Amino acid sequence: MKETPLIPEGVKRCSKWQFSLWMAAATAVLLWGVYAMFLIWYKGLNQTNMNDAYGFALWIWADLAVIALGGGAFFSGFLTYIIAKDELKNIINFAVIIGFICYSSALLILAIDIGQPLRGWFIFWHANVHSMLTEVAFCLSCYFAVLTIEFIPLILENPRISQKPFWHHLSHNMHGIMAVFAATGVFLSFFHQGSLGGVAGVLFGRPFAYREHIFIWPWTFFLFTWSAAACGPCFTILVTWITEKITRKKLVKDNVIELLAKISGWMILTYIIAKSIDTLYWAFVTAPDRGFTLMDFYASPTYNIGILFAEIILCGFVPGLILITRKGRENKFLLMTAVVLAVVGVSLNRWVMVLQVMAVPMFSFDDWYTYVPSWQEVATTVLPVAYGIIVISLAHRYLPVFPQEKELNPID
Amino acid sequence: MKEKHSNTPAKRYGMIIDLDKCTGCGACMVGCYAENNIPFKPDETNKLDSINWIRVFKLTNHKPYPETEICYLPMPCMQCDGVGKHGHSPCVSVCPAVATDYNYDTGIISQIYTRCFGCRYCMAACPYHARKFNWWDPVWPADMEKYLSPNVSPRMRGVVEKCSFCFHRYQLAREKAYMEKRTDLAEGEYQTACADACPTKAITFGDLNNKDHAVYKLKNSPNAFRLLERLETNPKVYYLTTKKWVRKAGDNYLAHEEPETLKTRIKEHH
Amino acid sequence: MKINRRNFLSYGTALVLGGAAGSMLTPAPWKLMDDLAIWTQNWPWTPVPEDGPVSYKPSVCTLCPGGCGINVRLTGGRPVKIEGLRDYPVNNGSLCPMGFAGLQYLYNPARVISPLKREGKRGEGKWTPVSWDEAIAAVTQKLADLRAAGRPESVACITGSDHGAMDAFVSRFMTAYGSPNYIRSATAMDAMEQAIDLTQGQQGTPVFDIENADFILSFGAGLLEGWGSAGRMLNLFGNQKSAKKLIQIEPRLSDTAARATQWIAIHPGAEGALALGLAHVIIKESLYNKYFVDNFAFGFSDWVDETGRAREGFATWVKAYGPEKVSGLTGITPEKIMSLARDFAHAGKPIAISGRGNDDLPGSMDETLAIHFLNALVGNINKTGGVSALPETDYAKWPEINIDETASKGLQQARIDGAGGDEFPNTRFLINRLPGILLAAGESPIQALLVTDANPLYALADAENTKKAFDRIPFIVSFASFMDETAAFADYILPNHTHLERLQVVPATAGVARQIIGLAKPVVKPVYDTRHIGDTFINMAGALGGFVAQAFPWKNYEAFLTESMGNQWEELNQKGRIEIDHSLPDPMAFAFNTTSAKFEFYPTARSTKRQAGDSALPTFTPVPIEGDPNRFKLTLIPYDAMRLAGGDIANVPFLTKILDDTVLKKQTGFVEINPATAKKLGFKEGDSAKLATPKGEAMVRVHLFEGIMPDVIAMPRGLGHTAYSDYLSGKGTNVNALMGSVEDPTSGLDMAWGIRASLTRA
Numbered sequence A: 001m002k003e004t005p006l007i008p009e010g011v012k013r014c015s016k017w018q019f020s021l022w023m024a025a026a027t028a029v030l031l032w033g034v035y036a037m038f039l040i041w042y043k044g045l046n047q048t049n050m051n052d053a054y055g056f057a058l059w060i061w062a063d064l065a066v067i068a069l070g071g072g073a074f075f076s077g078f079l080t081y082i083i084a085k086d087e088l089k090n091i092i093n094f095a096v097i098i099g100f101i102c103y104s105s106a107l108l109i110l111a112i113d114i115g116q117p118l119r120g121w122f123i124f125w126h127a128n129v130h131s132m133l134t135e136v137a138f139c140l141s142c143y144f145a146v147l148t149i150e151f152i153p154l155i156l157e158n159p160r161i162s163q164k165p166f167w168h169h170l171s172h173n174m175h176g177i178m179a180v181f182a183a184t185g186v187f188l189s190f191f192h193q194g195s196l197g198g199v200a201g202v203l204f205g206r207p208f209a210y211r212e213h214i215f216i217w218p219w220t221f222f223l224f225t226w227s228a229a230a231c232g233p234c235f236t237i238l239v240t241w242i243t244e245k246i247t248r249k250k251l252v253k254d255n256v257i258e259l260l261a262k263i264s265g266w267m268i269l270t271y272i273i274a275k276s277i278d279t280l281y282w283a284f285v286t287a288p289d290r291g292f293t294l295m296d297f298y299a300s301p302t303y304n305i306g307i308l309f310a311e312i313i314l315c316g317f318v319p320g321l322i323l324i325t326r327k328g329r330e331n332k333f334l335l336m337t338a339v340v341l342a343v344v345g346v347s348l349n350r351w352v353m354v355l356q357v358m359a360v361p362m363f364s365f366d367d368w369y370t371y372v373p374s375w376q377e378v379a380t381t382v383l384p385v386a387y388g389i390i391v392i393s394l395a396h397r398y399l400p401v402f403p404q405e406k407e408l409n410p411i412d
Numbered sequence B: 001m002k003e004k005h006s007n008t009p010a011k012r013y014g015m016i017i018d019l020d021k022c023t024g025c026g027a028c029m030v031g032c033y034a035e036n037n038i039p040f041k042p043d044e045t046n047k048l049d050s051i052n053w054i055r056v057f058k059l060t061n062h063k064p065y066p067e068t069e070i071c072y073l074p075m076p077c078m079q080c081d082g083v084g085k086h087g088h089s090p091c092v093s094v095c096p097a098v099a100t101d102y103n104y105d106t107g108i109i110s111q112i113y114t115r116c117f118g119c120r121y122c123m124a125a126c127p128y129h130a131r132k133f134n135w136w137d138p139v140w141p142a143d144m145e146k147y148l149s150p151n152v153s154p155r156m157r158g159v160v161e162k163c164s165f166c167f168h169r170y171q172l173a174r175e176k177a178y179m180e181k182r183t184d185l186a187e188g189e190y191q192t193a194c195a196d197a198c199p200t201k202a203i204t205f206g207d208l209n210n211k212d213h214a215v216y217k218l219k220n221s222p223n224a225f226r227l228l229e230r231l232e233t234n235p236k237v238y239y240l241t242t243k244k245w246v247r248k249a250g251d252n253y254l255a256h257e258e259p260e261t262l263k264t265r266i267k268e269h270h
Numbered sequence C: 001m002k003i004n005r006r007n008f009l010s011y012g013t014a015l016v017l018g019g020a021a022g023s024m025l026t027p028a029p030w031k032l033m034d035d036l037a038i039w040t041q042n043w044p045w046t047p048v049p050e051d052g053p054v055s056y057k058p059s060v061c062t063l064c065p066g067g068c069g070i071n072v073r074l075t076g077g078r079p080v081k082i083e084g085l086r087d088y089p090v091n092n093g094s095l096c097p098m099g100f101a102g103l104q105y106l107y108n109p110a111r112v113i114s115p116l117k118r119e120g121k122r123g124e125g126k127w128t129p130v131s132w133d134e135a136i137a138a139v140t141q142k143l144a145d146l147r148a149a150g151r152p153e154s155v156a157c158i159t160g161s162d163h164g165a166m167d168a169f170v171s172r173f174m175t176a177y178g179s180p181n182y183i184r185s186a187t188a189m190d191a192m193e194q195a196i197d198l199t200q201g202q203q204g205t206p207v208f209d210i211e212n213a214d215f216i217l218s219f220g221a222g223l224l225e226g227w228g229s230a231g232r233m234l235n236l237f238g239n240q241k242s243a244k245k246l247i248q249i250e251p252r253l254s255d256t257a258a259r260a261t262q263w264i265a266i267h268p269g270a271e272g273a274l275a276l277g278l279a280h281v282i283i284k285e286s287l288y289n290k291y292f293v294d295n296f297a298f299g300f301s302d303w304v305d306e307t308g309r310a311r312e313g314f315a316t317w318v319k320a321y322g323p324e325k326v327s328g329l330t331g332i333t334p335e336k337i338m339s340l341a342r343d344f345a346h347a348g349k350p351i352a353i354s355g356r357g358n359d360d361l362p363g364s365m366d367e368t369l370a371i372h373f374l375n376a377l378v379g380n381i382n383k384t385g386g387v388s389a390l391p392e393t394d395y396a397k398w399p400e401i402n403i404d405e406t407a408s409k410g411l412q413q414a415r416i417d418g419a420g421g422d423e424f425p426n427t428r429f430l431i432n433r434l435p436g437i438l439l440a441a442g443e444s445p446i447q448a449l450l451v452t453d454a455n456p457l458y459a460l461a462d463a464e465n466t467k468k469a470f471d472r473i474p475f476i477v478s479f480a481s482f483m484d485e486t487a488a489f490a491d492y493i494l495p496n497h498t499h500l501e502r503l504q505v506v507p508a509t510a511g512v513a514r515q516i517i518g519l520a521k522p523v524v525k526p527v528y529d530t531r532h533i534g535d536t537f538i539n540m541a542g543a544l545g546g547f548v549a550q551a552f553p554w555k556n557y558e559a560f561l562t563e564s565m566g567n568q569w570e571e572l573n574q575k576g577r578i579e580i581d582h583s584l585p586d587p588m589a590f591a592f593n594t595t596s597a598k599f600e601f602y603p604t605a606r607s608t609k610r611q612a613g614d615s616a617l618p619t620f621t622p623v624p625i626e627g628d629p630n631r632f633k634l635t636l637i638p639y640d641a642m643r644l645a646g647g648d649i650a651n652v653p654f655l656t657k658i659l660d661d662t663v664l665k666k667q668t669g670f671v672e673i674n675p676a677t678a679k680k681l682g683f684k685e686g687d688s689a690k691l692a693t694p695k696g697e698a699m700v701r702v703h704l705f706e707g708i709m710p711d712v713i714a715m716p717r718g719l720g721h722t723a724y725s726d727y728l729s730g731k732g733t734n735v736n737a738l739m740g741s742v743e744d745p746t747s748g749l750d751m752a753w754g755i756r757a758s759l760t761r762a
Ligand SMILES: Nc1nc2c(c(=O)[nH]1)N[C@H]1C(S)=C(S)[C@@H](COP(=O)(O)OP(=O)(O)OC[C@H]3O[C@@H](n4cnc5c(=O)[nH]c(N)nc54)[C@H](O)[C@@H]3O)O[C@H]1N2
Pocket: C062, C063, C064, C065, C159, C160, C161, C164, C165, C166, C167, C170, C185, C186, C187, C358, C359, C360, C361, C452, C453, C454, C455, C459, C460, C461, C479, C480, C481, C496, C497, C504, C533, C646, C647, C648, C649, C717, C736
């Protein structure tokens, strides 16, 4: 009997050697990161250039950024399963995979980032319910479990696996209840994205980060959820586009992308309006109350007012406005420019909410703090990228990720 | 953040540092190192990875020679009460593992080294940079391990530490009082190592709630101020100085603001 | 039921899930979690200090001449913390940071842990540990050979202090052995002492009764930066009444200046001119103490000497120092000079203190005399709250010392350093002249050098030259506890115990008005194979035999103390101190031991051989500090800092840890520079620069500080060590090495207060 092929039926994949070469390159980068990771675990955080002023640095940014970008998964899930935007079924698999990569990376980064990795679970064991980080840890772990559950049925659809009846049935049954998990995921995501915003927003000792509260939540709580929902799908679109370029194939129909882009556009626009109001209130009420002017926060060569312009205008209003217009969405160049700007914008937001918070001097007799990451930090931050490339490559090669692929790329 | 569970009236231990008396000698820092088994490295010149539970800053008024003035400002952990004194200090509220906690009997913010897993969120939260991370494993060269005090456990790498107001000294004083069947401590019975070490007696330590303690009166001096009061961290460390420029350097002010005119708004929260 | 693949999986899954759920109901997983929690808390290489019963041992700190009372906390016999001894009269419980860091001296990685014999080249750092017997035999063999050759005077000894019982012990050894070359390190007290001796005929430790004075006019003395007993001074500052005034005169806003009632910025080196200017105003306005000057002073008014020659008195002499002229010399306005003079004269108990920084360098005799005259003008001499000299008390009864012919011949030789000779009859020690003399001679006049308590290869000016000079000495023995620069250059090291391991009688340091003799007791058994320096000298004397051995009849140093102190030993041992009050009521206090039996404004005993103008009266002649001002456009002055040990005891890790990052960054030290000067030279904060003086060059960084006079740059003493351990060695620049020494014409003491320098882009 001929063995069932590993590669899904009806699609074309590159040759084995081509794939191996590609994987080898990604693996080399991955190993560099893994080496740095073990170095850090073995020797401690002195391998980084963090210090007592920069207790949060590149990694925490990377963490916040991948979680924001991974937000495409929960928001697409929300749109697909709860709002029932059926077109999005054609991209939801990929959104889930990207989310899975992002969230597993986030957890890995946290495991490297903490000073006592073996005690990482104390966050659950000795949980402080008042801490935003506790909320983050719980929701993050739960949501990662949800993403795993969402990912499993897709893995089970690999032809060789699904030929076994048990896996086949399991996959089928799981698909049936996926909406429940998607809803759970949406709920969890809403909270942990918000809590991540809360991480910075509750720091009442840090006027650059601190925001006024609504009930127990600082404004940043809502802004983070909102921005992740807005920009996460852009990241999904971006990665899809890159995958299409690399595989030299169209994988998702334009109408699907454009729908996602349109929703994203409106989310970005409303987000950036809220963000602007927040910024104005902060600049004119919150900060002066604590003796700071807005310009005090942007008085260093690195952190000048250009950052705020870039975040709000260039990477906020501009992509938002492009994406809500049909012309903008239909023009490939404009669409991708907007998508890239949105991705940069949300990453920049996470950057300032982590690193600029640390850089701003607190005392009149203090100076701006500076920080340049060590190679170990860079390597471990690149590690998830290599890991993501590997997972996507494997998934694309062996799993039926894109339902429209067959239709769009008929084999003879 | 457990709830209060004690019958004796709550104390709020605090410190008053008279900046006009401080000569910047650094004895408080060394006294603290010696008391609290603080580690050191061959190179301690990067002050951002140098563990100091109290650090003496040198401030200048930046006026040209010879109008220049300098003032030394020792900075331990402010033992922030936060607004409303519910132990809502910037650091305690954020620690996900309750590795730092507010003690309702004393108002002292503890740090539990063996529970801390090194996420450094508390450091990000503390505006005073009072928290220090153990980037390295501590190493005591030659036979220096022999002088370590059993009262304070040496810390391992990967955890945060900070000034404890020498809490072990409080515990020892309490134990002694208990053995002598007393319920309360006299003013001098519990003193921090830095207050003890200060050769000019610039540091006064006691219960801010106790009318008989020197700190009670000193904190109400017109020359008293606290660092970054406007952040509503509500510190229990107060400073005294007759120098206006120093008081102004202790917080952030907009161009038109003067510390004196803002005093009412930022008075201690009761 | 058939077990097929499908139901095997189902049952299996059910079994696993059920089992998992079930075991969650047992304590096992929770216990395991807890164990895991505890396991992660263990960090086996983090020490767990041993516990034990707590006790306290009082003693005296001898890390510097300060002599503060300390209370050492022990846990199970292990010293764990040094605290101030509350009722000790010198310091009342206050200690300087060095005192608190004491245990880091005890267990320091730079300690010499056994006697060492040099291998390889000098200073190469190759040593062989030898036994005490071997070391003492080798050293005494050398000393015996030199005596046998009839050259005992070619053995010299450099010590750090000369007023303790131990110092007398060393000096006695030198006498019995037959060498006059007992040389003490220099301090500002050398000049002060000489000024008091010349004007009052009193030999002793200068006393500044700051406790009881109410107006302190300090000509740059680093009163809050380690001067005298730092513990005492800090305690006094903390307890002072607000009525007490401290006026600090210096070109740099030092920590003392910052805490003074008033800081008066002066051109560097012009302190003597200011003192004469103040005297001018006080005399012109008749503000001086007429009772004292009229009854107990000589040379104030014009006089006629025994040859019949008319002589100018001090009052006439200072007419040349009017406020306008002095203003030009000092940069202080005439108004300020006049008001300062009036404030000083009107104060109840004013004292003027000379000597820059921590009194490490003696300074000019003219300047010291001029400043001391201010004290005489207000009559605040030998009084409570005034300036006086504390006589050396003979608390120890020394047995008669016999010397043989060799020793007698040796002792009659002139001192190598020229002190007490024709040129410098009033000076007792001139260590600053040694390098020049060693380099000039054909054969080194010192054939063997013993060094205790001093680190001349670090402390003396122009390190490179000094090292060359010392290399000419064939045999160097160090008694240091730590591998300091001089020990590293020695042939043998016979390590002393540290301050916490040895028994020692400690007289209070200069400045304290009462004689306070404290007892430093060992608080811990010697940690390493070291020996009390007193015992070492007894051993050496024994090995030399003859009269030298006879001069040291004791079993050990402790026996010497108990026997020679007689019934005072009991009191000292019990109370930890003896106090002797020397204060005398007026007018007995004014019974001076000079030729005129008065306070001599004209110090008749002063050598005027090398003094221009044939007068013993102090003038102001700028000290010719080294360097061509066209090439070296800046002036470098050293300063002392409380956080840096600048004397023969160096920083331990805790002290270096408290240094600001504007003093030391990584391995590079900073110079302070005025922002205006920095701008002129194109430097920004933290920039690297090459510092050059006529004596050498160093890489530094610049720290912009408004409190330093434009065109003057300052650098702290105490960095730039080449010896000790990684915790100190190679950090910063030794400012002494870049300085030059300028001989005072009448005392021979070093009077350089700075040197010309340049800063260029690195
Ligand atoms: N250019 C320049 N010259 C200087 C200085 C400078 O900074 N620059 N510093 C000057 C200063 S301040 C000083 S203090 C001196 C040198 O140094 P000093 O500070 O006067 O010496 P101490 O530190 O008091 O003595 C402590 C040392 O004495 C030894 N010791 C302990 N007990 C005894 C004892 O009973 N007898 C004897 N003989 N030794 C004992 C121990 O080995 C210990 O190392 O150098 C002076 N010269």
